[in-house]
Amino acid sequence: xxPCNNETMKQMKKDIILAGVGGQGILSIAATxxxxxVNSNLFLKQSEVHGMSQRGGDVQxxxxxxxxxxxxxxxxxxxxxxxxxxxxxxxLRYLPMxxxxxxxxxxxxxxxxxxxxPDIAKVLDEINSLPRHxxxxxxxxxKDIGSLRSANIVVLGxxxxxxxxxxxxxxxxxxxxxxxxxxxxxxxxxxxxxxxKEFAEKNLH
Amino acid sequence: MQKLLLLGDxxxxxxxxxxxxxxxxxxxxxxxxxxTEYVQRSREAKDKNIRSEWSANEKTAMESAIGMSYAGKRAxxxxxxxxxxxxxxxxxxxxxxxxxxxxxxxxxxxxxMHSSQNEQDSRFYGKFAMIPILEPSSQQEAYxxxxxxxxxxxxxKTPVLFRITTRLAHSRAGVERMKSIEQNLVKLPENxxxxxxxxxLARKQYKVLLNNQEKFIKESENxxxxxxxxxxxxxxxxxxxxxxxxYLAENFEDHKIPYPVLSIRQYPAPTKLVEKIYDDCDxxxxxxxxxxxxxxxxKGLLNKGKPIKGRFDGTIPRDGELNPKxxxxxxxxxxHEYGDIPEIVTGRxxxxxxxxxxxxxxxxxxxxxxxxxxxxxxxxxGCYTLGALEPYNAINSCVDMGASITMAIGAADAGxxxxxxxxxxxxxxxxxxxxxxxAINNKSPITVLILDNSTTGMxxxxxxxxxxxxxxxxxxxxxEKEHMHILKPLKKYHEENVSVMKSELxxxxxxxxIPRRECVQxxxxxxxxxxxxxxxxx
Numbered sequence: 001x002x003p004c005n006n007e008t009m010k011q012m013k014k015d016i017i018l019a020g021v022g023g024q025g026i027l028s029i030a031a032t033x034x035x036x037x038v039n040s041n042l043f044l045k046q047s048e049v050h051g052m053s054q055r056g057g058d059v060q061x062x063x064x065x066x067x068x069x070x071x072x073x074x075x076x077x078x079x080x081x082x083x084x085x086x087x088x089x090x091x092l093r094y095l096p097m098x099x100x101x102x103x104x105x106x107x108x109x110x111x112x113x114x115x116x117x118p119d120i121a122k123v124l125d126e127i128n129s130l131p132r133h134x135x136x137x138x139x140x141x142x143k144d145i146g147s148l149r150s151a152n153i154v155v156l157g158x159x160x161x162x163x164x165x166x167x168x169x170x171x172x173x174x175x176x177x178x179x180x181x182x183x184x185x186x187x188x189x190x191x192x193x194x195x196x197k198e199f200a201e202k203n204l205h
Numbered sequence: 206m207q208k209l210l211l212l213g214d215x216x217x218x219x220x221x222x223x224x225x226x227x228x229x230x231x232x233x234x235x236x237x238x239x240x241t242e243y244v245q246r247s248r249e250a251k252d253k254n255i256r257s258e259w260s261a262n263e264k265t266a267m268e269s270a271i272g273m274s275y276a277g278k279r280a281x282x283x284x285x286x287x288x289x290x291x292x293x294x295x296x297x298x299x300x301x302x303x304x305x306x307x308x309x310x311x312x313x314x315x316x317x318m319h320s321s322q323n324e325q326d327s328r329f330y331g332k333f334a335m336i337p338i339l340e341p342s343s344q345q346e347a348y349x350x351x352x353x354x355x356x357x358x359x360x361x362k363t364p365v366l367f368r369i370t371t372r373l374a375h376s377r378a379g380v381e382r383m384k385s386i387e388q389n390l391v392k393l394p395e396n397x398x399x400x401x402x403x404x405x406l407a408r409k410q411y412k413v414l415l416n417n418q419e420k421f422i423k424e425s426e427n428x429x430x431x432x433x434x435x436x437x438x439x440x441x442x443x444x445x446x447x448x449x450x451x452y453l454a455e456n457f458e459d460h461k462i463p464y465p466v467l468s469i470r471q472y473p474a475p476t477k478l479v480e481k482i483y484d485d486c487d488x489x490x491x492x493x494x495x496x497x498x499x500x501x502x503x504k505g506l507l508n509k510g511k512p513i514k515g516r517f518d519g520t521i522p523r524d525g526e527l528n529p530k531x532x533x534x535x536x537x538x539x540x541h542e543y544g545d546i547p548e549i550v551t552g553r554x555x556x557x558x559x560x561x562x563x564x565x566x567x568x569x570x571x572x573x574x575x576x577x578x579x580x581x582x583x584x585x586x587g588c589y590t591l592g593a594l595e596p597y598n599a600i601n602s603c604v605d606m607g608a609s610i611t612m613a614i615g616a617a618d619a620g621x622x623x624x625x626x627x628x629x630x631x632x633x634x635x636x637x638x639x640x641x642x643x644a645i646n647n648k649s650p651i652t653v654l655i656l657d658n659s660t661t662g663m664x665x666x667x668x669x670x671x672x673x674x675x676x677x678x679x680x681x682x683x684x685e686k687e688h689m690h691i692l693k694p695l696k697k698y699h700e701e702n703v704s705v706m707k708s709e710l711x712x713x714x715x716x717x718x719i720p721r722r723e724c725v726q727x728x729x730x731x732x733x734x735x736x737x738x739x740x741x742x743x
Binding site for chain 2: 021022023034035038043044045046047048049050051052054055056057058062068069070071072073074075076077078079089090092093095096097098099100102113114115116117118119122123126181182
């Protein structure tokens with residue numbers, strides 16, 4: 001978290017909206033990026049949702065990384081560089097936060113815990129109509145590689161091409177965050193990160 | 206010194222641990238909960254023997270902290286904004302007794318009501334009690350201010366109100382620590398009558414408080430936490446309170462604001478600095494997170510001076526949390542808009558977790574009440590308030606901690622019989638017990654459901670003061686044994702549970718029904734920990 005006096009250090013600034021439903025693991029994504037940012041000597045602010053909404057409601061986190069000091073805990077409307085969402089409808093909810101040249105990286109598996117969830121095909125049409133997006137079935141990918149509980153980290157992996165953070169620093173962040181849960185969990189998450197990254201690279205045109 | 210990535214709440218906790226804290230007292234409440242949780246988890250706090258167990262409610266917490274301060278040690282008491290209503294008796298009078306060991310009262314406000322029933326601004330309480338208020342603008346400042354607040358409290362022998370809001374409480378940033386200092390030893394007040402608020406003595410103590418007011422203002426004027434930025438364009442002067450400054454700075458390249466700015470983070474308001482910005486500028490814009498406290502002071506009743514813009518004249522919305530966009534709008538700065546939320550997106554309100562015991566309790570209650578007209582279920586504050594939503598529509602009120610039982614008493618007195626109260630286990634010991642005593646003394650025809658999930662659920666599963674004690678409390682208060690039932694809220698017992706509820710609804714007196722099943726969240730957490738222990742062992 002040191003200020004970047006080092007002139008060889010490149011200037012960077014990433015404003016990221018993390019979206020999902022309470023309990024889907026967006027705070028693990030936030031913690032991973034946050035740890036990686038700190039280890040990259042960047043400034044960081046990360047606003048989270050605790051309390052009532054965590055009970056199955058829509059939740060978001062504002063994650064701001066910068067080589068310069070950050071002022072606001074909240075990202076201004078239409079200034080976010082990326083929306084990373086573990087649920088497709090939730091990705092759309094935060095579009096007003098996205099910069100006109102920003103990216104949306106989202107899971108396409110619906111989390112249907114409400115009576116009036118819209119037609120999923122129409123939700124995906126909306127996502128596919130966005131000019132810059134990566135849409136992936138993170139649950140299927142997680143299942144295919146045997147990391148069923150790491151769908152959130154698959155989505156994070158798919159966002160890595162846009163984060164401007166060293167991939168190895170992100171890997172190390174996963175190791176330190178999941179380290180106390182044992183070697184298996186760490187490896188599952190590393191695999192998930194890689195699978196997501198590979199999907200994004202294949203689908204970037 | 207070491208840098209940590211901390212929530213605002215955690216920065217306050219670490220700041221207190223490093224500043225010689227001896228005890229923290231609290232009842233869980235969003236967005237304040239993580240302060241006490243951090244101290245409970247901290248190895249350092251354990252090594253230093255800092256006391257950190259949950260209290261039964263905010264009032265008992267407040268009073269315990271006053272007691273620790275009386276004995277000369279540094280104490281902190283934490284609560285959400287509405288918790289300060291519960292603690293208000295002790296809080297207001299602690300301003301009259303004054304402090305001995307440093308005493309900090311943290312009130313975490315929730316503008317926009319993310320997890321609350323109202324958005325009251327605790328700065329009113331500080332002003333009401335006539336004590337200093339600190340309002341940090343960043344996580345680092347929150348950390349630093351705690352030490353300052355303890356020193357200030359001891360120097361001026363006054364409790365200090367520490368006001369934060371949700372955004373700071375629940376946002377992380379890097380925090381640099383200071384060298385840790387030792388705790389105070391036990392040292393009683395020099396005047397052993399300082400805390401006796403008998404009228405004759407209270408009048409003397411009150412004069413001390415009144416005489417301190419000038420000193421508090423002077424301290425604010427010289428404080429490092431109140432800054433004046435003498436920028437060039439004096440057409441507009443801007444006063445920001447707490448973290449509102451950040452939203453202002455966000456809107457200018459490299460945070461260079463063209464207008465003079467007074468950034469206030471310590472109260473009472475620094476009179477001389479306010480006078481300077483008023484005199485120097487043509488008009489003022491006031492940016493406050495919460496209520497228009499400073500704005501109202503400046504405008505006064507008649508508003509005959511220079512134009513003051515803010516929440517009263519609509520420059521800033523009258524309610525809700527600030528953000529960079531609202532501040533930009535108030536300055537005429539426009540953003541390139543991306544567009545609206547697509548119409549297809551629907552709301553996703555919070556809901557019961559799958560498998561939650563409250564689901565079964567409400568299904569049974571709804572069925573038991575089919576024979577009666579609607580509108581007779583008085584609920585309380587907790588996860589079970591979600592019973593208000595579709596498809597349950599099971600409750601008719603949620604007002605304050607404990608109001609279920611007491612509102613049922615009043616409604617039954619008015620003729621709404623039977624009336625039903627629904628309250629959680631932790632809320633029951635927080636503020637429900639005294640109401641139940643009233644009901645028994647009043648012989649009220651009410652049925653009280655104490656939904657016992659054996660935890661404080663909504664705030665994340667903190668230990669409930671009620672654990673293992675509910676039946677004894679009820680019997681002790683005078684509930685008749687034959688009208689107290691413990692149920693297992695599970696689908697397979699549905700018919701049985703409905704029939705117990707039906708028969709108690711007919712009873713012309715106080716009945717207590719306790720549907721008891723552990724919260725699925727705490728159950729899962731326990732199971733995961735068990736699994737982990739097994740893995741380590743194998």
